[in-house]
Amino acid sequence: MRVGIVVGASSGIGQSAAIQLAARGAGVILTYRGNEAGARDTVAAIEKDGGTAVALRLDVGRSETFPAFREQVVAALHDTWRRDTVDHLVNNAGFGGMARFEDTTEELFDRFSRVLLKGPYFLTQALLPLIADGGAVVNVSSSSALPTGLVEAGYSAYATMKGGLNVLTRCLAKELAVRGVRVNAVAPGPTRTRLADASGVVGFEAYPDVIPALAARTALGRLGEPDDVGTLIAALAGDEGRWITGQVIEVSGGYDL
Structure with missing residues (x-):
């Protein structure tokens, strides 16, 4: 049995990716x-269909916790699946929001950086020894960061990260190719998720x-x-x-378009 880690899977795209x-x-x-309740819902949905899942708490914005999280992953792998590697890593956790360039504070900029860029960078680094040769990493980006994407006022910090x-996706694809590890990113457009902004307000519900x-x-x-994106994430992680x-x-x- 293959095993994957989906970061940020208590709702939305991450929840869909985990279920897929x-x-x-x-x-x-x-x-x-x-959102512990959402994580329990994801586990329940997987178990209802005969699958196996374990939920762990992680704040991607706190890279100092990554070594301890890695040890939790090691324990979960051993206790639940009797193995010591994972096959897939999906870096999905994040938050949305906007602020015009002149209103973007260093505090907000740094928070975007910690969660959307530094977090995936160093979490992948911390978990790399656990990723099996021939595995896959999928990063969740945004269409706002694409050269062909629509440029909207207020997203300079978010899109920069x-x-x-x-x-990072392209660089890691080159570096990890020697181990057969594939690295790709998906860039969703507007998607119906519960992704909260910097103030905690929840997206399309609000x-x-x-x-x-x-x-x-x-x-x-x-x-x-979410399933429009989660299905592609699962395909990129798998044999497809x-x-x-x-x-x-x-x-x-x-x-x-």
Whole structure:
């Protein structure tokens, strides 16, 4: 049995990715920061269909906790699956939000950096000895960081970090290729998730009035759903993605096409 780690899987895209990986026969270690109930829901959904999952708490913005988290992963692997490696790592945890350039504080900039770029960088580094040769890493980026993506005022800090994650994806694909480890990123467009912004306000639940306008700007005529992205993440992590590495794939239904 393969085993994957999905970081930030208590709701939305991460939850979908965890469930999709389990549906393909993988055991799942999933993480959450504050939404323990959501993490339990993810575990329950996986177990309901005969899968196996373990939920661990992790704050991706606190890299000093990564060594202890790695030891928790080692223990979970041994106790639940009797193995000492993982096959997939999905770096999904994050938060959204916007601030115009002139209003972006160093505190907000640093928080974006810690969670969206530094966190995935050093968490992947910490877990690298546990990733099996021939495994896969999938990073969750954003269409806002793509050269062809729509540039919106207020996302300079957020998109900068996601752009850095895209570069990291390509660099790691090169470095880890010697072990057969593939590294890719998905870049969702507007997607119906519970992703909170910097103030803790939850996305489309708080602003449902923006959905029709976003759908109207999307070629396929609707807002993205977590499963639209989670399915691709699972495919990239699995055998379907065996000849894909170093890519940043937009998953937006043709947003602003």
